[in-house]
Amino acid sequence: MADRWFGEPARGGFEQRIELRGRLWAGQSAYQRVEILDTVPFGRALVLDGAIQTTEADEFCYHELLVHVPMLAHPRPRRVLVIGGGDGGCLRHVLLHDVERAIQVEIDELVLRACREWLPTLADGAFADVRASLVVGDGVAFLRDADEPFDVILVDSTDPVGPAAELISEAFFQLAAAALSANGILAIQSGSPLLMADELRLAAARIGSVFPIAATYLGHVPAYPGVLWSYTIGSKQVDPREPRRPAPPGTRYYTAELHRAAFALPAYLQALGSGRFDPAVVAPLRG
Amino acid sequence: MADRWFGEPARGGFEQRIELRGRLWAGQSAYQRVEILDTVPFGRALVLDGAIQTTEADEFCYHELLVHVPMLAHPRPRRVLVIGGGDGGCLRHVLLHDVERAIQVEIDELVLRACREWLPTLADGAFADVRASLVVGDGVAFLRDADEPFDVILVDSTDPVGPAAELISEAFFQLAAAALSANGILAIQSGSPLLMADELRLAAARIGSVFPIAATYLGHVPAYPGVLWSYTIGSKQVDPREPRRPAPPGTRYYTAELHRAAFALPAYLQALGSGRFDPAVVAPLRG
Numbered sequence: 001m002a003d004r005w006f007g008e009p010a011r012g013g014f015e016q017r018i019e020l021r022g023r024l025w026a027g028q029s030a031y032q033r034v035e036i037l038d039t040v041p042f043g044r045a046l047v048l049d050g051a052i053q054t055t056e057a058d059e060f061c062y063h064e065l066l067v068h069v070p071m072l073a074h075p076r077p078r079r080v081l082v083i084g085g086g087d088g089g090c091l092r093h094v095l096l097h098d099v100e101r102a103i104q105v106e107i108d109e110l111v112l113r114a115c116r117e118w119l120p121t122l123a124d125g126a127f128a129d130v131r132a133s134l135v136v137g138d139g140v141a142f143l144r145d146a147d148e149p150f151d152v153i154l155v156d157s158t159d160p161v162g163p164a165a166e167l168i169s170e171a172f173f174q175l176a177a178a179a180l181s182a183n184g185i186l187a188i189q190s191g192s193p194l195l196m197a198d199e200l201r202l203a204a205a206r207i208g209s210v211f212p213i214a215a216t217y218l219g220h221v222p223a224y225p226g227v228l229w230s231y232t233i234g235s236k237q238v239d240p241r242e243p244r245r246p247a248p249p250g251t252r253y254y255t256a257e258l259h260r261a262a263f264a265l266p267a268y269l270q271a272l273g274s275g276r277f278d279p280a281v282v283a284p285l286r287g
Numbered sequence: 288m289a290d291r292w293f294g295e296p297a298r299g300g301f302e303q304r305i306e307l308r309g310r311l312w313a314g315q316s317a318y319q320r321v322e323i324l325d326t327v328p329f330g331r332a333l334v335l336d337g338a339i340q341t342t343e344a345d346e347f348c349y350h351e352l353l354v355h356v357p358m359l360a361h362p363r364p365r366r367v368l369v370i371g372g373g374d375g376g377c378l379r380h381v382l383l384h385d386v387e388r389a390i391q392v393e394i395d396e397l398v399l400r401a402c403r404e405w406l407p408t409l410a411d412g413a414f415a416d417v418r419a420s421l422v423v424g425d426g427v428a429f430l431r432d433a434d435e436p437f438d439v440i441l442v443d444s445t446d447p448v449g450p451a452a453e454l455i456s457e458a459f460f461q462l463a464a465a466a467l468s469a470n471g472i473l474a475i476q477s478g479s480p481l482l483m484a485d486e487l488r489l490a491a492a493r494i495g496s497v498f499p500i501a502a503t504y505l506g507h508v509p510a511y512p513g514v515l516w517s518y519t520i521g522s523k524q525v526d527p528r529e530p531r532r533p534a535p536p537g538t539r540y541y542t543a544e545l546h547r548a549a550f551a552l553p554a555y556l557q558a559l560g561s562g563r564f565d566p567a568v569v570a571p572l573r574g
Contacts, residue, residue, distance in 0.1 A: 005302070013306030013327025014509070019297065040300025061553070194509050219553075220507075220515045222301070222481050227514035228507045253553040261548030266348070266506075266540040 006037055008051055008225050011195040016225045018042065018052075025118055029110035032158070036118040042223045044119055046087055048111070048158050055223045059089045059122055062189070064254040065219040065262065066231055067093035070152050070187035072243040072259065073235070077151040079103075081179070083139035083167065085156030086111035088123020094154070095129050096248035105135045105142045112136070140166050140175065149181040155188035160199050168203040173210040173234060183237040190216065190232040192225060193269050200230055207234040215240055217262035218269075219253070293324055295338055295512050298482040303512045305329065305339075312405055316397035319445070323405040329510045331406055333374055335398070335445050342510045346376045346409060349476070351541040352506040352549065353518055354380035357439050357474040359530040359546065360522075364438040366390075368466070370426035370454065372443030373398035375410020381441070382416050383535035390437075392422045392429045399423070427453050427462065436468040442475035447486050455490040460497040460521060470524045477503065477519040479512060480556050487517055494521040502527055504549040505556075506540070 007017035019040040026035045035047040043056035054062060067090055071077050078100040082090050086106040094102045104127075106112055112134075115122060127134055135142060139155075153176050157164040166172055167188070176186045190203045193216075200216070208214035211234030221229045233240040241263045243256045294304035306327040313322045322334040330343035341349060354377055358364050365387040369377050373393040381389045391414075393399055399421075402409060414421055422429060426442075440463050444451040453459055454475070463473045477490045480503075487503070495501035498521030508516045520527040528550045530543045 010304075010306065015292070015304045015306075017297075017302045017304065019300030019302075060555075194514075222513065222515075226509065227481075228509075252555045255551065255554050255557075257551040258553055261551035264542065264544040264548035266545060267542050268347075268539045270542075 006039065006045075006047070006052075011225070014195060014226065016227075018045075018223065025114060027110055027114065029108050031108045031110075034108070034110050034114050036114055039223075045223065046111070046115060046119060051159055052223050052225075053158065054087050054089055054119075054122065056119065056121060058222045059087075060252045061219060062221045062224075062229070063089045063093045064251055065217070065229075066090060066154060066156060066187060066189055068247055068251065068254040069217065069231065069243075069259055069262065070154065070185045070233055070240060071097050072245055072247060072256075073233075073238055073240040074152055074185050075183065075238065075244055077185075079148065079150045079181075081105070081143075081146075081150045081153045083142075083153065083155045083157065084164070085154070087115040087119055088126050090154055090156040091132060092122070092124050092126035094152075095126050095131060099131060101133070102129075102131055103133045103135060105137055105139045107136070107138050109136050140172055143172075143175040143179050146179045149184065150179055151181050151184055153180060153184070153186045155186070157189065159191055159196065160203070168199065168206065170206045170209065173206050177210050177234070177236070180236060185236070185238060185240060186211065186234040187240075188232055190230045192228060193218065193230045194226045194228055200232070204232050207232055211235055212237070213240065215263055216265065217241075218265060219262055293326065293332075293334070293339075298512065301482060301513065303514075305332075305510065312401060314397055314401065316395050318395045318397075321395070321397050321401050323401055326510075332510065333398070333402060333406060338446060339510050339512075340445065341374050341376055341406075341409065343406065343408060345509045346374075347539045348506060349508045349511075349516070350376045350380045351538055352504070352516075353377060353441060353443060353474060353476055355534055355538065355541040356504065356518065356530075356546055356549065357441065357472045357520055357527060358384050359532055359534060359543075360520075360525055360527040361439055361472050362470065362525065362531055364472075366435065366437045366439075366468075368392070368430075368433075368437045368440045370429075370440065370442045370444065371451070372441070374402040374406055375413050377441055377443040378419060379409070379411050379413040381439075382413050382418060386418060388420070389416075389418055390420045390422060392424055392426045394423070394425055396423050427459055430459070430462040430466050433466045436471065437466055438468050438471055440467060440471070440473045442473070444476065446478055446483065447490070455486065455493065457493045457497060460493050464497050464521070464523070467523060472523075472525060472527060473498065473521040474527075475519055477517045479515060480505065480517045481513045481515055487519070491519050494519055498522055499524070500527065502550055503552065504528075505552060506549055
């Protein structure tokens with residue numbers, strides 16, 4: 001194999017690389033290049049347009065924070081919408097909760113097929129759950145036509161370039177707010193606070209302009225560039241920092257104490273979730 | 288410049304690299320190879336035996352957690368000992384507190400000289416403070432002969448190979464405990480929980496066998512491999528998780544809320560600080 005190491009393009013002179021056992025599969029959809037890699041540290045990985053999306057070994061770090069924090073902050077989430085998340089890991093974690101219905105809208109059928117074949121443990125049968133529905137289509141269009149309210153909307157998207165660019169627009173957050181019930185919660189993955197500070201600042205500011213309550217929380221996802229990762233919540237009424245029920249059994253990352261702690265941002269990153277974020281504070285990491 | 292990127296050797300198929308503007312200086316002491324690099328993302332960096340120790344841009348992430356957490360958990364730290372920390376950043380942060388005396392014991396005079404010349408903002412005059420004393424010598428020997436008790440001992444060492452190997456031995460922790468006052472606190476940097484799990488497990492288990500209270504806490508240091516970083520405290524009486532005074536003004540990482548939150552470990556890393564840590568849980572990251 002010519003290229004034994006995988007890494008996203010360096011950002012501001014910072015690069016993270018992962019050793020490969022092999023490149024298992026690649027394809028091109030109308031939206032993006034889809035690859036399945038076999039990595040030494042993390043097992044199999046899904047890569048879209050050269051950016052790592054999830055891996056077998058550390059998907060729990062990402063999915064448990066993206067899913068369980070808003071799900072457990074909500075007093076009673078019955079109807080849940082997942083936008084993106086074609087690997088099925090997000091849906092699987094949603095279905096660990098006592099929901100009535102979980103709808104997933106993924107734009108790229110090739111991602112769904114590649115993950116079904118190469119990363120079956122990520123969904124682990126979630127798409128076959130009687131409570132789950134899969135829509136292959138555009139999440140923005142789906143939201144525009146949605147006529148029943150959701151309690152929680154999760155955006156498990158690629159970084160906001162290419163097919164996902166619209167998913168951090170103010171128009172999208174307004175559609176999401178309109179599709180949420182009176183105490184509804186939106187949660188998005190909002191990228192690396194160190195390496196994608198501009199995108200995070202934009203997303204947090206826009207969520208803060210649409211929702212009465214907005215907050216960014218942090219965790220780590222070892223396979224993602226810079227390891228430290230952010231999630232941002234928009235909430236209509238509910239304080240997202242407080243879990244209201246015990247977690248589903250068997251969590252490997254999430255704990256109730258960690259839920260609260262994840263919102264305690266370091267001083268230099270505190271303005272991120274408030275719309276007052278000054279990108280100059282992370283300028284050293286942005287070259 | 289032949290090699291435009293710096294990285295520590297890959298661990299378990301994981302590698303982090305930093306772009307260089309230049310290599311400013313290098314020397315060899317009796318203990319280690321000492322280098323000063325000029326990096327694109329972090330400004331100047333101190334590198335010992337190929338391992339990055341601190342940088343101008345992110346030293347505050349490391350020093351504020353290593354220093355302020357034990358200093359603010361202690362009810363009244365008057366006498367403080369720093370072992371290692373030749374760049375002076377640790378001492379500088381100690382002197383932000385109302386201490387009577389801060390003694391630093393650094394084994395390698397070449398590190399002191401290199402940092403004085405190339406990284407003067409790290410110490411920022413701390414060595415000239417009337418409360419500070421610098422001893423060039425072996426921290427273990429110093430502790431063995433110490434006859435006045437310390438309230439806080441901070442170990443700001445290289446990873447526990449080479450000159451620092453003895454600094455995670457049970458014998459060392461026993462010496463430290465003997466040199467601490469009745470409510471004294473020891474804090475060490477205990478490496479990457481993802482990439483150096485064996486060393487962390489050893490250090491945490493040994494501290495737990497010597498001190499009545501032991502706890503590991505986490506933060507991020509962007510220039511360090513894997514970004515996520517651990518610190519471990521041994522305490523004779525005091526709960527290290529609770530700050531007892533306001534922080535010195537001007538902190539950029541530390542907040543009182545973050546102090547408490549840093550001890551909330553993800554479930555899969557929880558056994559780290561308790562001596563019950565099973566390295567198998569992070570096996571995917573260890574190749």
